[in-house]
Structure formats: structure tokens, C-alpha cells
Amino acid sequence: MSTEWKEYAPQEGYFDELISTPGNPRQPAKRLVNYLSSLSEEEILSRKMAADATIKEMGVSFTVYTEGGNIDRAWPFDIVPRVISRAQWEKTAAGLKQRLKALNMFIDDLYHDQNIIKDGIIPEFVLKQSKNYRKECEGISPRYGVWAHICGTDLVRDGDGQFYVLEDNLRVPSGVSYMLENRSIMKRVIPEVFEKANIAPVGDYPEHLFDMLASLSPRRVAKPVVVVLTPGIYNSAYFEHAFLAQRMGAELIEGSDLVVKDDDCVYMKTIAGLERVDVIYRRVDDMFLDPEVFEKDSVLGVPGLMRAWKAGNVALANAPGAGVADDKVVYAYVPQIIKYYLGEEPLIPNVExxxxxxxxxxxxxxxxxxxxxxxxxxxxxxxxxxxxxxxxxxxxxxxxxxxxxxxxxxxxxxxLALSTAPTLIGKSKIEPRHLDLRPFILQGKDSYVTTGGLTRVAMKKGSLVVNSSQGGGSKDTWIVDTAPAKKKSAEGDND
Amino acid sequence: MLSKVAERVYWAARYLERAESTARILTIYDKLLFDLPRRVNLGWYNLIVINSLEADFNERYSVRDERNVVKFLLGDESNPSSLVSSMKAVRENIRTTRDVIPPETWELVNELTMYVQDNLAQGISRSNRYEFLDNVIKACQQIVGLWYVNMPRDAAWEMLLLGQNLERADSTTRNLDAGVAAIMQVEDDDFAVNARQIIWGNVLRSLNAEQPFRRATRSSVKGPLVVSYLIGDEFFPRSLHYCVAEMMDVAGRLPHSKEVMSGLKSLLNDLPGSEEPEEVGSEFRDMLNDIQVALGDLHASFSKTWFMSEPL
The missing domain is CATH 3.30.1490.270 (Dna Ligase; domain 1)
Known part of the structure; x- marks a missing residue:
């Protein structure tokens, strides 16, 4: 095993996340690489098998839609984590908050005065021809001016080692549950490294998500009723919907569990009768939300939901229509959007x-x-x-x-020359594979960014496609503090 | 609690109970057959009869032998009550209620489902069947134990109790019915007393009731005593009386339970009293059948009251 690690060579022209030159791990990854290279081939294999068994037991799965029916697959997971230094992450997180803030101001502007078009920053036809612009949302003012409360932004590193934004997912981004599950798998698989290295925890996401959602409640009550609206068990992200509902202590709901009554309020059917709902974290696409307004045949949605939302009786996250900024043409304008609304230079560049x-x-x-x-x-x-x-x-x-x-x-x-990281291939080979990173950003009254995010890796040699629906896998993502902490030695951490 | 979630939790408990009782009855049934005198004409097919699965079975198999019966009860996906189907139903229901059930349940149910799938052949072949079924029973009990020690006594818990007790009541009537059916096969000869004792002992064991029965009655195993114990005992958790009383407790804690409560009360009143029935024969079987119909009505009443199956 150790020779595998010594011989591991990053490909010419690509940035490798863990190894700078053969035999030389990057600073934040040193402890990890030293540890992994101390393991024998058998030990590595047994840990990989432990990880696979854990995934199967935890029932972590996603669904692939094929012509031959839907297949529930176990989540493909690589046991070599991807490591980023804390200092670099903090800069990146600030850039992500900046970006979402500007995008929300942009969406709010589009559904009100459209100043950005009047001022000639974005051509009008971009909006006119946008598939995700919803006329039904014009003039509505969600609380805090925020439309996209939850955003998954895909980052990549090019050959120069710099992070670039590849796309913003503002509709119903998924993957955060896999980020959390990956961490709990890793803690079971290599607890030894967690004992010593300064790895930032990721587990507080559901709390932040819940607090943000609760802050949107139209009723000023101590315990607003927050629910997660899922399209149901056949949706590829159902696992995640259930996972998040459970972690937040929220009800997991399908459209048929909800009704909108004549008072334009949303109620859920419970064993004690109807109960008012305040906030809906919806994982159903705009077009299926409300058959009264959008797709007439949708059975996933709730008739009258848009009425209730417009009347201000229920909060929807993300707000309908937020997807207008989730358009790759709009993406190209994000640097100008940031400058226009915030008067700032973008902290993370776009890909050309x-x-x-x-x-x-x-x-x-x-x-x-x-x-x-x-x-x-x-x-x-x-x-x-x-x-x-x-x-x-x-x-x-x-x-x-x-x-x-x-x-x-x-x-x-x-x-792009997508960056690589060492990945366990077959039983014991360590080879470079391309990857990206999807952090999740929350915005309500304040903003929050996950610590790291979901690292997706293309398991096929040379492939640049990391999507799980197309054979991608994932890795745990570690944000590691490398700043020399003097207090550490007092805590008995000697090396 | 959401009506839909309540319904799924209820069914998860019912199917888990069904999986366990299917496994248990198979672990002891072969012992019963070994012990009975050859002349008692009782076969494996009786298990199909008492579970009212004749039509489904006969559609799939023409030979009514041990292998086919065991295969049908354990591994047949077309049998909605088979172990495999029950586990599938438990898994689907737990999968969709993970927000109200302890999260470890999902791991345990996955483990058990995988174990059943991977080792089914062992369960069908006679030599390793006991070990297989024993593991299944233990895994079911582990899940129920997990619920018992971890769950808040909230609406989800009440729904589990409701499902578990209705399924138990149903399973107890079926086991009693099986006992009576077997007894009726015994001819009145020198071996009869012994054969009856074997059959009733078997009914007790299939409900995990042998030891509690002996402690409660301080008597040897006799038909009338066994019947009145399994129907009317107030303390044994699989007796009909206990299951119905437990459901009454639960209903009393749930909203809008008036209709359900009156159904439960009339069922409890209709249970034969504690006096020992003189003879257990076809009249008794008719009475058991009435109880099963009443249990079906109860389920419909739960459904109407709490699961809001019809649109509002």
C-alpha cells in the first residue's frame, strides 16, 4: 500500500487535491495520507468493505431512471476523503454567500421593477425566453426579499488550483444528505484519523436549515409547523427528503396529505383532523406544485397552494419562480449581477x-x-x-x-482540466479521478454555508461526468485547520 | 400526526408481527408432525388452510407437500402474507415513516430483509430451517425491543400498538382454529388423549404461551383450559382479551375514538366467558370465524377514523 501512495503521480496539467508531487502530500492532507499509507492492502480492503456494508445497512440509496424501470442503487462511495484547508474554505464560503445574496436581489428585481433590464445590464429577451420565469410570481414579495433559500452551487478547480463556479442550482438542489451520510460513514471507517486531525464537523446543517425555514413562518407562533413536501417514494432524492425531515423533526408530506381551504390557508390531514401548515420546504418542481396554476394533471402538488402563498398564508422554500436564475445564460451574467446589486467584485470567478x-x-x-x-x-x-x-x-x-x-x-x-484526487480503484489501486464540489448555501435573514460540501467523483478513468445518475461516486470532504495551534500540544496531540 | 404516516406505522407493526408469527409457526410445525401418531391425518397443507390462503396456493402449486407449503409461506412473493412479502411491506412502510420511528429501525429492517433474501434457501431446506427461522424471530424481536425502549409514547407509538395487537388477535384466532381443526382429525382411540395433548401443546408453543399457561393454570395441557386461556386471560399479551383491552387503552388515548371504542367493547363482550367450553368443535370454529370478521371490521373502523383514506 505505502508504495502505491509513494508512486501516486498527479497527471500533468491537473491540480491534485491531496498530492502535490509524487510522495509529497499537501499540507492539510499530510496526516491523512501518512495514515492511509501505513495501512496494508488487506486493511484498506477491509475498510472499503466496511464502508460498503455500512451504506447498504443505512439504506443510503438513490434511484436511477432507466427504460427497464427504476433501479435503487447503493450510493457509490470512495473511502479516500478530499481535503481542503480551512483558510481557503473561508474565502470560498464568503464568495458563495456573496453570490447567493446577489442572485436573490436579481430574482426579486425580475419579479418587480426589472431595473437590471432597464439599465441594460441583461438583454430583455434572456428573460422573455426563460423557461423558468413565472409570470404568476410577479409583484410578490417573499420575506427578506429572498426567493432561493437553499442553493447548491457546483465548484470545480481548474489546472491552476483556483475554484470556479460551474453552476448554481436554485430549484430543488439535492445531495446534502449524502454529504452528511458520507461523514458518518468515514467516522466508522477510519476513526483513527478523526481522533487526531482537526477536521471541521458538518453535522449542523439540518439545524441551520430548520431555523432558516422556521424564520419564514407567516404566523408569529412559537412553534411554526414546518413540513418537507416530497414527490414521493419514486423520486430519485426521496432518501434525502426523508433524511432531512427526520433530522429536522419535520413532517414528511406528499401533496395528497395537504389541502387548501376557502380561507386560503394550507392544512395537513392528521389523525386529529386538519392542522395548519406554516412553512413548506418543497422538493417538488414549480410546474407540479399547484394544478390550479401550473400542470393541470399534476398529482404531486396541492390545488390552491399558489393562492395560499400569494395571500401570504404559507411560506414556500424555495419560492416558486426562483429557478429563473438557474439558467446557464443567466449564469454567464452573474459577475455583472454581483457588481450591479452589491457594487462588489465577485470573490469566486465564473468559468469562461x-x-x-x-x-x-x-x-x-x-x-x-x-x-x-x-x-x-x-x-x-x-x-x-x-x-x-x-x-x-x-x-x-x-x-x-x-x-x-x-x-x-x-x-x-x-x-476544464478538472482537479483530481487519489481514489481507490478495484481492490487496492490508488489512481487519480476527476471531481467537483457542491456546497450548500442557505439564505433567510442571514446566510450559512456548509462546511465543505458534497464531493462528487467520476469513477471512470478520464471521465469528467460526476453525476450519480451517470456513474459518479462521492467522497467525504474535509475542511482541515492547518494553522499551528499552540494549545494543541497541551491537549496531548504531539505530532 | 399525519394520517398517512399513522396508517403506514400501523401496517409496519402488523407486518412485522405477521413475519414473526409465520416464522414461529414453521419452527414448531414439523415437531408437531413428528410427534403425532401416524394415523392422525394432518399435513403441511393445514397451514395454508388456517391462513385462508387456499386459493393463492392452489393457483401456484398442485402438490401440497412440505416443500411447497414452506416455500409458499416463506419465499413466495405472490403470497401477500409470506415472510418475504411481509418484510417487503415492513421495509416500504418504515422507509416512508423514518421521521417518526427510531432511525435504527431502518438499519435493522434492512439487515433483516437482506438476511431473508440471502438465506431463503436455508429456510426452505429442512436441515437448516430452524437456525434460519430462529434468526428471523430474534431479529423481529430486536426491532420491537428497539421501539419499546426508545419510542416516545406519542401517536406513532399508539399506532404501532394498534397494529401489533390487531395482528396478534388475528394470529391467535388462527392458531386456535388450527388446533381445533387438528383435534377434529383425532379418532377416539387409545392414542387420542396423547395426541390431543400434543396438539394443544403445539398451539401454546406457537404463541409462546406454554410457560405462562402453566404458571397461570397450574394444570396439565388440556383443550378446554388452553382455549379459555388463549381467549380470556387478562395478562397474557397474545390472548384475545388482552389484545382487545390493549386496543381499548390505545383508542382511549387517541382523538375521535367513539366509533372504534364501541366496536372494541362489543367484541370484548362477545368473547366467550372464562368458563371452560365443554366441547371444541365446528360450532367453536364458527365462533372463531365471527371473531375474525369482527377484527376485519375493526380495521375498517380504524381506517375511517384515523387514516382519512377518503378525500376530504
């Missing part, structure tokens, strides 16, 4: 983005399809993408056609 509706940029994209990653503006889950360098001529021709047919719906980005 080409907008296909712009004639000049589209020409460039069409001429360089083999080098670029092309994404539809409104898809999630990594579907409908073209990864230029890995594509066939036929796929490129298909995308050229798609882009020309509907330029507003496509953006392109250079293929």
Missing part, C-alpha cells in the same frame, strides 16, 4: 462562458465544438451535454444543428 445567442460567440462555438463543452441552458443532472474532446463527429454535427435551431438554449465552456 460563450453564449450561443450572440452571433460572434456562436461562430466561435461552432468552429470549436471539439474543444468545448456544450450545455443546454435549463437541464440538470448532466443530461443533454456535449463534451467536445470526447465526442464523435456525428454528435458534434447533431449539436451544431441543435445550437443553430435554438441558440438561446445553449452555452459553451472550455473543457
Amino acid at each position: 462562458t460563450y453564449l450561443c445567442y450572440d452571433d460572434e460567440q456562436r461562430e466561435y462555438v461552432l468552429a470549436n465544438l471539439d474543444k468545448l463543452v456544450v450545455k443546454p441552458a435549463n437541464e440538470s443532472g448532466g443530461y443533454g451535454m456535449l463534451i467536445g474532446p470526447h465526442s464523435t463527429k456525428k454528435e458534434r454535427e447533431e449539436f451544431a444543428r441543435l445550437i443553430q435551431e435554438n441558440p438561446r438554449n445553449y452555452i459553451a465552456q472550455p473543457t
